[in-house]
Amino acid sequence: MKLNLTRNEKLFLSVFGIVYAALIVYVIISGYEFDLEGVGIRWIYQLPFGEGPLSRINPMTVFMTWGIMALIIIVAMSFRRFELLPGKRQTLMETLLGYMLELTEDAVPRKRFIKPTFVIACTLFIFILIANIITAFPGLNTTVTEDGMKLTLFQDTWYSPTSDLNTNATYAVMVLVISHVFAIKAKGFSTWIRSFFQPHWLMLPMNVISEIAKPISHSLRLFGNIMGGGLLVLIISYLIKYFVMPPFLWGFFGLFIGAIQALVFSMLAIAYIGSLLE
Amino acid sequence: MEIADALVQMGKYIGAGIAMGIGAIGPGIGQGNIGSRAMEAMARQPEMVGTLTTRMLLAMAVAESTGLYSLVIAFMILLVA
Numbered sequence: 001m002k003l004n005l006t007r008n009e010k011l012f013l014s015v016f017g018i019v020y021a022a023l024i025v026y027v028i029i030s031g032y033e034f035d036l037e038g039v040g041i042r043w044i045y046q047l048p049f050g051e052g053p054l055s056r057i058n059p060m061t062v063f064m065t066w067g068i069m070a071l072i073i074i075v076a077m078s079f080r081r082f083e084l085l086p087g088k089r090q091t092l093m094e095t096l097l098g099y100m101l102e103l104t105e106d107a108v109p110r111k112r113f114i115k116p117t118f119v120i121a122c123t124l125f126i127f128i129l130i131a132n133i134i135t136a137f138p139g140l141n142t143t144v145t146e147d148g149m150k151l152t153l154f155q156d157t158w159y160s161p162t163s164d165l166n167t168n169a170t171y172a173v174m175v176l177v178i179s180h181v182f183a184i185k186a187k188g189f190s191t192w193i194r195s196f197f198q199p200h201w202l203m204l205p206m207n208v209i210s211e212i213a214k215p216i217s218h219s220l221r222l223f224g225n226i227m228g229g230g231l232l233v234l235i236i237s238y239l240i241k242y243f244v245m246p247p248f249l250w251g252f253f254g255l256f257i258g259a260i261q262a263l264v265f266s267m268l269a270i271a272y273i274g275s276l277l278e
Numbered sequence: 279m280e281i282a283d284a285l286v287q288m289g290k291y292i293g294a295g296i297a298m299g300i301g302a303i304g305p306g307i308g309q310g311n312i313g314s315r316a317m318e319a320m321a322r323q324p325e326m327v328g329t330l331t332t333r334m335l336l337a338m339a340v341a342e343s344t345g346l347y348s349l350v351i352a353f354m355i356l357l358v359a
Contacts, residue, residue, distance in 0.1 A: 041357070220350060221340075221342075221346060223350070224343070224346030224349055224350050225339075225342075225346060227350075227353075228346060228349045228353070257339075260335055260336065260339045261339060264336060267336070268340075
């Protein structure tokens with residue numbers, strides 16, 4: 001196989017290789033010791049009032065959520081004017097959103113609810129996609145040591161809000177509530193209540209449990225993928241020091257798995273909303 | 279270390295290993311089925327390869343989720359108290 005590279009690609013690859021080799025040499029010379037202390041433990045802030053689980057917050061989740069929201073808003077501001085002859089970025093967005101719209105039209109049977117479902121699913125998709133993709137790049141993260149909490153820069157990937165179950169559970173419960181509200185709006189209250197007694201009133205506990213199980217599986221799927229991916233990268237890098245490329249693993253778990261899971265999350269949201277509208 | 283603590287530690291490690299090992303059987307079988315059927319479909323209709331690949335990846339991601347539950351449980355056994 002013969003590689004045909006342009007001059008810019010050759011330049012990029014050689015700069016990347018030199019930087020990567022220099023980083024490895026720097027890490028070995030400086031004697032940086034990587035240990036698994038504090039892996040899987042989060043920085044938790046106890047609020048001065050209240051007690052119990054509701055009085056604790058994860059500050060990194062809050063910061064990163066607001067940061068990603070600001071990023072999305074800044075990018076969205078640049079799309080204010082749509083042109084008749086789309087450029088590169090506009091074509092990308094139109095292809096993406098058109099694909100999502102096709103999926104929504106296939107899954108939602110009532111015409112009135114296609115647009116709200118599409119908006120909800122697309123918002124979830126864009127947020128989760130960016131939140132997952134930043135786990136492929138080194139950045140700001142926290143580690144918990146015996147002395148307390150310390151911030152680390154460029155030693156680990158960006159902290160992703162989706163690797164915290166609170167975020168995912170919030171979105172999953174939100175989708176559940178929205179789907180039932182849409183169902184009540186579309187079919188009326190009595191029909192909605194009666195749908196729990198189908199096909200027989202003995203099936204009521206089964207129907208209720210299947211509704212409760214939806215957000216649990218919905219949120220744990222995303223959480224397990226992102227959190228488990230991050231921990232797997234750490235463990236593999238710990239086992240094979242300096243030889244396996246963390247960028248490769250970050251790329252696989254962050255870009256590939258992250259994009260697929262974002263699509264799966266929003267598609268399941270569409271499917272859950274659509275299945276209750278029939 | 280007291281013998282009780284050692285026993286608790288041993289139970290944690292064995293439990294996490296068993297949870298992850300047995301939990302990985304189901305998704306393995308499911309993903310194998312999905313992959314083999316997708317390959318058959320692709321061989322039958324090579325012009326559909328693009329759509330089939332994305333659908334296959336999506337179905338695999340959904341089939342994977344039960345394995346991820348066991349991963350979460352294993353981490354909970356190991357890390358959380």
